[in-house]
Amino acid sequence: EPEVTQTPSHQVTQMGQEVILRCVPISNHLYFYWYRQILGQKVEFLVSFYNNEISEKSEIFDDQFSVERPDGSNFTLKIRSTKLEDSAMYFCASSVNNYNEQFFGPGTRLTVL
Amino acid sequence: AQSVTQLDSQVPVFEEAPVELRCNYSSSVSVYLFWYVQYPNQGLQLLLKYLSGSTLVKGINGFEAEFNKSQTSFHLRKPSVHISDTAEYFCAVRENRDDKIIFGKGTRLHILP
Numbered sequence A: 001e002p003e004v005t006q007t008p009s010h011q012v013t014q015m016g017q018e019v020i021l022r023c024v025p026i027s028n029h030l031y032f033y034w035y036r037q038i039l040g041q042k043v044e045f046l047v048s049f050y051n052n053e054i055s056e057k058s059e060i061f062d063d064q065f066s067v068e069r070p071d072g073s074n075f076t077l078k079i080r081s082t083k084l085e086d087s088a089m090y091f092c093a094s095s096v097n098n099y100n101e102q103f104f105g106p107g108t109r110l111t112v113l
Numbered sequence B: 001a002q003s004v005t006q007l008d009s010q011v012p013v014f015e016e017a018p019v020e021l022r023c024n025y026s027s028s029v030s031v032y033l034f035w036y037v038q039y040p041n042q043g044l045q046l047l048l049k050y051l052s053g054s055t056l057v058k059g060i061n062g063f064e065a066e067f068n069k070s071q072t073s074f075h076l077r078k079p080s081v082h083i084s085d086t087a088e089y090f091c092a093v094r095e096n097r098d099d100k101i102i103f104g105k106g107t108r109l110h111i112l113p
Helices: none
Strands: A005-007 A010-013 A019-024 A031-037 A043-050 A053-057 A065-068 A075-079 A088-095 A108-112 B003-005 B010-014 B019-021 B024-026 B031-038 B044-050 B056-058 B064-068 B073-078 B087-095 B107-112
Touching: A005 A088, A010 A019, A019 A031, A019 A088, A019 A108, A043 A065, A043 A075, A075 A088, B003 B087, B010 B019, B019 B107, B024 B073, B031 B064, B031 B073, B044 B056, B044 B064, B044 B073, B073 B087
Parallel strands: A010 A108, B010 B107
Antiparallel strands: A005 A019, A019 A075, A031 A043, A031 A088, A043 A053, A065 A075, A088 A108, B003 B024, B019 B073, B031 B044, B031 B087, B056 B064, B064 B073, B087 B107
């Protein structure tokens, strides 16, 4: 069964450093998403991406964040200058269309020291 | 604005007993509803979804949920739980004009032997 994959599973970085989280969505999916879950809190939407551009973003997704689909398979989330409060589990998701279920990856745990 | 309320942060239940996990949502437009499960150290897996049609939806692992529009609820039920159902369960809603999914805070199901 096809699944969304994410790398790395755990990333540790120093405050102020740039990080890139990688995702490989399901191959025939057209919509891509990033969510995050701070420890003990709910899963929060960050951004959605369709047709090579951002279609919706939350207020969390400020100028420090960017997304890219550099080739036909990868979907990345970049945090330009990490802050302590960026420590969270980051989930990538994809869907065939924008009204059906989203399929989630296993997540990347980001720890900012 | 849409929101999801899961009233119980934790639900302990004995093995082979029935369980109901409660979920209420608020939205001014029609919605799609989902239950996701997160097993320890894993990502989010779709249990079931309501898009339209029959208000009683059946999902994987013997779970079902009923959409009640007048009460704006989407409670999850299972007639007999197993130790393997130990996980966190997230109710989620998506408005039909939105890309993003809004998650509840989650309910941790704790199965007692």
